[in-house]
Each structure stands twice: as structure tokens, then as C-alpha cells.
Amino acid sequence: MTALPKVFAAIDVRDLDRATELAAQLAAAGVGLKFGLEFFVAHGAAGVERARPAGAPLFLDLKLHDIPATVEGAVASAIETLEPDFLTVHSSGGPAMLTAAMKAARGSRTKILGVTVLTSLDDSDLDAVGQKAPVLDQVVRLARTGLHAELDGFICAPTDAATLRATIGRAPILMVPGIRPAWAADAGDQKRVLTPAQAIALGADHLVIGRPLTQAADPAAAARKVLAELAA
Template identity: 40%
Template sequence: MRETRPVIALDFPTFEDVKTFLALFPEEEKLYVKIGMELYYAVGPEIVRYVKSLGHSVFLDLKLHDIPNTVKSAMAVLANLGVDMTNVHAAGGVEMMKAAREGLGQGPKLIAVTQLTSTSEEQMQDYQNIQTSLAQSVVHYAQKTAEAGLDGVVCSAHEVKAIKEATRKNFICLTPGIRPAGSAIGDQKRVMTPADAQAIGSDYIVVGRPITQAEDPLVAYKAIKEEWSG
């Protein structure tokens, strides 16, 4: 089922920054937020507990990638934090992804990273020595993710159609790199507007700076939410 709220990337360095930002939203506006590596490593598990205490949903974006037993144990810890969704790197393999699912349990959604949206095809072929197209690599990882029993993948919105066709209709496609028309693309190589992502079949979108660095984050959020929800 498609998430009608855009997922806000809380890419802040401190706990106080997060508190200040979240205070801009009415108490009844329950958000879906992404907590990434910078914030989690700076603050620790307490940041997840705080955000959950406000009634918001949390996508904990730590991209775990290790031997299966280590990932399984780490996922058991994250499950105790009450996260709504978290992820691993599909490159860790089917065995690792199955272990992650076992450690996390069946409640939270578990997705896998295919290729980062900052990665170009040339970089993939050079750095990773994967000599296929970027699209073929993404679809292959998505199929392995589905095989492992995970709920979906992180991918570019440009790859959603091919992934759905190669896996199943209810396979989650979470797409970062979303920018409203006319905004700066930053360090993302493959971007799309919220309306385009909605039209192409994305299930979740992640939006960071266009909301968090907006002059009025609440107004920016509502505009993106309206565009995304159609």
C-alpha cells in the first residue's frame, strides 16, 4: 500500500536541531521521517525513541551490510526500538538478507538498497566492476531481495516500473532523490518530482533539503505532500 506522506530526511547533526525542526509542525501532524547514519551515530538510539514518542513513523536508514549473524543480531536490536522500516545493502547477499528478516521479525518493513541514487552507470562499472547497465544491476538486486523475503527496495523512481515487473506488484519501491520542479538537485544524479514519482508507481518518496532547508518547512511539506498524494 502506497504511503501518502513523503518521508522527511532528518539530515541534521544534533538532537537539538531535530527538536527545533519537529516543533515547526502541529502536534496532530504525524510525520514519516528518515533517520540516517549521521544523526543516529551522533545521538544514538535515543533519537529513535524520541521521534516515536511524538507519534511519528521512523525509517531507520543504516544500510546494514555484514556477515549474516552480525546483521541478524543488529536487526534484533533495531526491532526493540520500534522502527517502522529499516534497510540493508542487497549486495550483502540473499543469506544475509534472510538473516536480517529473521532478526527484525515480521512487524517492521525491511527493504534493501540496490544502487545508490548518487551512483552513475560509469561509476558502477568502474568502481564495482559490474559490467551491465545500471538498470540491469538494480533489477537483479531487486529480484534477489524479493527472493530473500524482504518487502522491497530503495531505488530511483526511474527504475520502479522495471522492478515491479521483475518482482511483484506489492513489492515496495522507496525512492530518494525527489525534488520539486525547479529546485537544486544537490549531490543526486537521478532525480524526479513528487508528481512524476506518483505517476510512475513509487510507494514511498524521501525528501530532505527541499523541506528541511525551506524558508517555511511546514508550507513546503504540505505542498510536496499534496503533489505526492495526487
């Protein structure tokens, strides 16, 4: 099996033509493609098939969270129609839901990744919804739940990667969003961010980068710049 790229570009736009253009440029630069909820609600699996260049590594970031039977069916449908390399579920859905997701993915190439705590949330946000523990405690708790369900890996903020890697070991995949190259303008709506090199050094396997690539004047050049920095 060909090694998957370290960087996945978040194609988080609703316009199908623009998404198709971005996907072609970024895939040609050597990064994988992440299609998330905004794009998927607008265009569905057919839109992903149209926008994605043939053979481009695919991360389908739907963050599924529902009763176990519904998630099992959704995972099965996603694999049947798109066979993504990665597909996300919310770890907070509980052991039965996570086990159902893994059951649906059995025998496929699709890796199921459990979202721990979103990079847009900090301690005060968790407190507001009744989660009193610090973010990092919740990240570790949810990862341990996912390990028991035999998830393939996890989504976490780059600032949580070192602790999570120390907790779960080397085998599970860590896909890390909240990445901002040093030359990027700002962090946007994400509160816990690091540079690509920092995140890899802390234990990330793959990185998700959105606006620094998709809003660059030359998205392909920006992607190549990130890959060159990682190679160095």
C-alpha cells in the first residue's frame, strides 16, 4: 500500500467548481484532500467524486455522532460509495457507537478516526456545557474509550498530541488539525494551534491544513512550501 501523505488540505468551501479547482491544484502538489461537513451537506458523495482527482488520498471528515445502528449504516454507506482513506466519528458517541463504526469498516481500507475535543474549544467552552475537567483530561478520556473500541486513530489538537501519544502509544494514527504555518496570517476560529513541524515533532502522523492553503494566492505553492518545511 502506498504511504499516505503527511498533509491533508481541507477543502472547506461550498462552491463545487471552486472546490474542484482547489482539489486539482493541491492534489498535484502532493497533499491529500479532506472534505468536511459543509461541502458534504451541499453536494454529497457525488460532489466528492466530482471534485476529487482520480486516486487522490481522501479524508472524509463527517464527525458522525448518532445512535450505534445509524452510525454503522452511515459508515457502511460512506465506504461503499467513496471508500475514503480516513473517516471520522465523535469519540463522545460512546463505546457502543464506536464499536458499531469499526464493525462497518471491517474488511475495508478505511481507517476510522475518533474526534476527541475540537480545536475550537478550550477549558471555558467545556465548562459551559457541563464538562468540568480540563480539555487535555477529556482528550485522554475519550482516546481511552476509543482504544477499547479498537479505533484506528484519533483527531486531536496539536497542543494535545504529545500527551496523547504518550498515553496511547505509537500504533494509533494521530490526525492533527489546528495547524498554522509560521507564515500564515492568523489562527482563525481555532484556539489551540501549532506549526506543521511542531505538530509532527510532538507525535502527529498527519496534519490537516485549511485556509493557509486554500486561501493562498497560489495554493499549490503554499502546499509545496509546507511539505518542504517538513522535509527539512
